[in-house]
Amino acid sequence: MKTSLPRRAGFLVLLVCIAIPVLFPFFWMLSSSFKTQVDIVSWPPKLLFSPILGNYVKVFAEQNFLKYFVNSSVIGVTAVVLSLLLGLPAAYSIARFQQKRLSVFILVARLMPGISFLMPWYIIFSRLKLMDSYVALILSHMLIALPIVVWIMSSYFETVPVEMEESAMVDGATRQRAFLSIILPVSGPGIVTSITLSFIFSWNNFMFSQVLSMERTKTLPIAVYNFVSYAEVDWGAVMAAAVAIMAPAILLTMIFQKYVVKGLTMGAVKG
Amino acid sequence: MNKGSFVERNIRVLFPLPAVVFVIVMMLFPVLYTLFLSFTNWNLTSGMPLRFSWFRSYARVLGEPRFLDAIGRTFSFTALAVAAETILGLALALLLNREFKGKAVMKLILLLPLVATPVAIGIVWNLFFDPTIGLANFVLSLLGMQPSAWVSSPQTVIPSLVLVDIWQWTPMITLIVLAGLAALSPEPYESARVDGASSFQIFSKITLPMIAPTLLTAMILRSVDALKTFDIIYAMTGGGPGYASETMNVMAFKYSFEYFRMGQSSVILVFLFLLVLFLSMVIMRLRARFEL
Numbered sequence: 186m187k188t189s190l191p192r193r194a195g196f197l198v199l200l201v202c203i204a205i206p207v208l209f210p211f212f213w214m215l216s217s218s219f220k221t222q223v224d225i226v227s228w229p230p231k232l233l234f235s236p237i238l239g240n241y242v243k244v245f246a247e248q249n250f251l252k253y254f255v256n257s258s259v260i261g262v263t264a265v266v267l268s269l270l271l272g273l274p275a276a277y278s279i280a281r282f283q284q285k286r287l288s289v290f291i292l293v294a295r296l297m298p299g300i301s302f303l304m305p306w307y308i309i310f311s312r313l314k315l316m317d318s319y320v321a322l323i324l325s326h327m328l329i330a331l332p333i334v335v336w337i338m339s340s341y342f343e344t345v346p347v348e349m350e351e352s353a354m355v356d357g358a359t360r361q362r363a364f365l366s367i368i369l370p371v372s373g374p375g376i377v378t379s380i381t382l383s384f385i386f387s388w389n390n391f392m393f394s395q396v397l398s399m400e401r402t403k404t405l406p407i408a409v410y411n412f413v414s415y416a417e418v419d420w421g422a423v424m425a426a427a428v429a430i431m432a433p434a435i436l437l438t439m440i441f442q443k444y445v446v447k448g449l450t451m452g453a454v455k456g
Numbered sequence: 457m458n459k460g461s462f463v464e465r466n467i468r469v470l471f472p473l474p475a476v477v478f479v480i481v482m483m484l485f486p487v488l489y490t491l492f493l494s495f496t497n498w499n500l501t502s503g504m505p506l507r508f509s510w511f512r513s514y515a516r517v518l519g520e521p522r523f524l525d526a527i528g529r530t531f532s533f534t535a536l537a538v539a540a541e542t543i544l545g546l547a548l549a550l551l552l553n554r555e556f557k558g559k560a561v562m563k564l565i566l567l568l569p570l571v572a573t574p575v576a577i578g579i580v581w582n583l584f585f586d587p588t589i590g591l592a593n594f595v596l597s598l599l600g601m602q603p604s605a606w607v608s609s610p611q612t613v614i615p616s617l618v619l620v621d622i623w624q625w626t627p628m629i630t631l632i633v634l635a636g637l638a639a640l641s642p643e644p645y646e647s648a649r650v651d652g653a654s655s656f657q658i659f660s661k662i663t664l665p666m667i668a669p670t671l672l673t674a675m676i677l678r679s680v681d682a683l684k685t686f687d688i689i690y691a692m693t694g695g696g697p698g699y700a701s702e703t704m705n706v707m708a709f710k711y712s713f714e715y716f717r718m719g720q721s722s723v724i725l726v727f728l729f730l731l732v733l734f735l736s737m738v739i740m741r742l743r744a745r746f747e748l
Contacts, residue, residue: 196556199551200556200558203548203551203562204562204565206623207568207569207623207627208565210577210580210581210584210623211568211572213580213583213584213591214576214580217583225583225589226588226589228589228594229594230589230591230594271475271478274470274471274472274474274475275472275476277471278467278468279472282468284468284472287476289740290479291475291476291479293483293736294479294483296732296735297483297487297729297732298683298686298705298728298729298732299684300686300708300709300712300728301487301725301728302482302483302486302487304486304490304712304713304718304721304722304725305485305486305487305489305490305493306482306486307712307713308489308500309486324482325482327478327482328482328483331475331478335475359461359464360464360467361463361464361467361471385571389571389572389573389574389687391573391574391575391686391687391690391691392686392687392690392709396713406573406575406576406687409573409575409579410575410579413579413582413691420583423579423583424580426576427573427576427579427580430573430576431572431576434571434572434573435568435571435572437571438564438567438568438571439564442560442563442564445571446563446567446631446635447635449567449570449628449631449632450631450632450635451635
């Protein structure tokens with residue numbers, strides 16, 4: 186069915202009206218990151234200005250941002266890899282043996298407020314002299330990543346036909362062998378979805394690192410937050426920091442868009 | 457039947473075991489510990505040993521107007537945000553539920569707020585809300601309206617934070633409903649069209665009932681997350697001005713890590729926890745009921 190030109194033009198206007206408010210904060214953050222403090226505080230707000238790179242130089246050269254970048258990456262990647270190691274077999278077992286209660290038990294971790302574990306962790310990690318250690322941060326971020334992996338992969342494994350591992354098992358393979366060499370290789374899309382989502386949530390996490398990390402293991406969200414706790418806010422530098430922290434998550438989302446949509450929506454839609 | 461190795465015979469225990477042990481150690485044990493601490497009046501800075509005080513911490517916290525205010529605020533923040541996000545999100549999904557060029561781009565745009573770092577988002581919105589240099593007041597002045605204090609006034613801080621939450625999370629509802637709409641069977645629509653039903657009739661008699669379970673689940677998931685909102689509130693206002701934007705989560709955080717009143721903080725956590733547990737059970741029930 187062909188729709189008329191005015192209707193299509195109307196729809197296009199509508200799309201633009203939806204996109205602008207969604208995108209505007211990103212646009213403003215990006216443009217402010219290239220402004221001088223004078224341009225930022227000028228009234229009325231400036232749309233046209235001569236861009237500078239000084240804010241980025243400040244963030245990366247003076248503020249040790251690169252170190253926090255590495256911290257966030259190391260903690261995120263390690264937490265995701267370990268969560269896959271624990272989560273994939275668990276998800277497989279939940280899917281194949283219908284372990285409903287088990288899945289609920291692990292998913293409760295996704296629903297619980299983080300602070301209800303954080304307070305006891307703080308006490309325990311202090312006692313164990315693990316404050317500001319990578320171990321504590323990775324363990325805490327695993328509690329973010331693991332439920333995501335189990336949530337996504339248990340529904341994914343249900344879509345993989347049982348016949349696949351059964352035929353391998355008839356040929357004499359053990360079930361664990363079949364899981365490793367038959368099931369996992371065809372589970373790429375599900376694994377990509379879980380990796381992307383759990384990494385993004387670990388990357389964005391603020392509360393756990395705010396309490397468990399100090400200078401050595403500080404992650405990016407804390408670094409950005411500390412920027413504004415100074416008396417006078419250097420808005421340009423803060424915006425540059427905000428751009429730097431969001432860029433990787435947005436880049437990942439662009440590359441793996443389909444997987445991210447699937448992962449975020451599958452909780453509510455059967456599929 | 458006793459064939460196969462030990463691993464193969466016990467695979468349904470061995471495969472989930474590491475994950476289960478991890479969750480017990482990192483979640484179940486800490487939650488039980490919090491429950492235990494809620495019956496003490498332990499204060500980390502007082503240097504006093506931990507003493508069992510039964511319900512004294514409960515009495516202290518429940519007698520605190522600040523706590524009752526925080527409960528009310530948590531609920532009003534959640535209700536306002538989720539209601540607006542549901543209506544707006546559903547409307548957007550219905551508008552976008554058709555084939556058009558650039559649909560993938562539109563979905564990507566909608567994804568961006570969901571994956572953006574909340575702390576950084578909060579700071580960007582603080583720049584908007586700045587009373588003297590912020591864009592928000594500039595827009596109001598263009599519309600010929602009085603400037604607002606946004607997050608710096610107790611009267612406007614909650615609506616302003618709700619606005620940020622709406623900006624960030626409406627796309628979540630939209631994407632979930634879009635996925636739900638895509639999974640609907642086309643048959644009822646075809647027969648309705650044959651019968652000459654109006655678009656409003658189609659929406660209220662076919663689409664809405666069929667999408668209701670998905671929408672309901674999305675709303676409850678969103679409510680659970682909204683009740684727990686922390687990053688944006690803490691980064692934008694720290695619970696202020698005064699206690700004007702202090703939700704249960706923020707209050708528990710301050711009691712734990714600023715005042716170190718672990719006993720009383722545990723009491724707040726127990727309440728927050730019961731609330732989330734209740735909602736989680738509603739989710740599970742719904743999923744079972746609608747076979748989601």
